[in-house]
Amino acid sequence: MFTIILYCIALGSLVLSYSKNKEKTQVALKKSWKSFENILPQFLFILLIIGFILAIIDAKTISLLLGQESGxxxxxxxxxxxxxxxxxxxIAFPLAASLLxxxxxxxxxxxxxTTLMMVGIVTLPLEIKFFGKxxxxxxxxxxxxxxxxxSLIIGAIM
Structure with missing residues (x-):
């Protein structure tokens, strides 16, 4: 139900924007479509990887490696x-839901x-270049x- 409400708000906002300025709205829609086209291959690839991983690794193994008992x-x-x-x-949040x-x-x-979003080992060289070591x-x-x-707090609460 909440998703339907969000879609209605988005559609209403689009209609309001279009009524205010058709040209800007059309430009915005073209830019958003281009962004969608750029993200789609990456998104589909990662969804395929997640699907393969979840097909290969059974729930018991995931529970053994990342379950609450894994400590x-x-x-x-x-x-x-x-x-x-x-x-x-x-991609991270649907993956997290699948793992849960x-x-x-x-x-x-x-x-x-949290480490995925905040810690960047892969991006560290770029970060060092711009911000200093x-x-x-x-x-x-x-x-x-x-x-x-x-994570310790969430693990203790949940």
């Missing part, structure tokens, strides 16, 4: 994988998503510390 080992695995992978947020439904623990998924290293370190603390 510290599961947190470490989630932190390492999250820190070194480069996945956009619109396959038996992963909340703390482990919180660790994975000191700031880039501190930012990643503090992001990792935040990921650990928030």
């Amino acid at each position: 510290f080992k599961g947190m470490v695995i989630a932190a390492i994988v999250g820190s070194i992978t480069l996945i956009p947020g619109f 439904s396959a038996g992963a623990g909340y703390g482990q998924i919180a660790m994975f998503v 000191n700031i880039a290293m501190k930012r990643n370190l503090f992001a990792f510390i935040y990921a650990v603390i928030s």
Whole structure:
């Protein structure tokens, strides 16, 4: 139901925008379609990878590696994988939901998503180039510390 409400709001906003300025709305729609075309191949590729991974790795294995019973080992695995992978947020959250439904623990998924979004091992060289080594290293370190603390809290609450 909530999704339908969001679609209605989006459609209403589009109609309002079109009534205010047809040219700007058409330009915006063309730009958004171009963005969609650019994102679509990446999105489909990652969905295929997720599908293959979930088809190959059964729920028992996911639960063993990332389930609540995996404890510290599961947190470490989630932190390492999250820190070194480069996945956009619109892919990470459906992946996290799939992993949860396959038996992963909340703390482990919180660790994975938080490190995925905030810690950038792959992007570190670029970050060092723009911000300098000191700031880039501190930012990643503090992001990792935040990921650990928030994941432990979520794991304890859930």
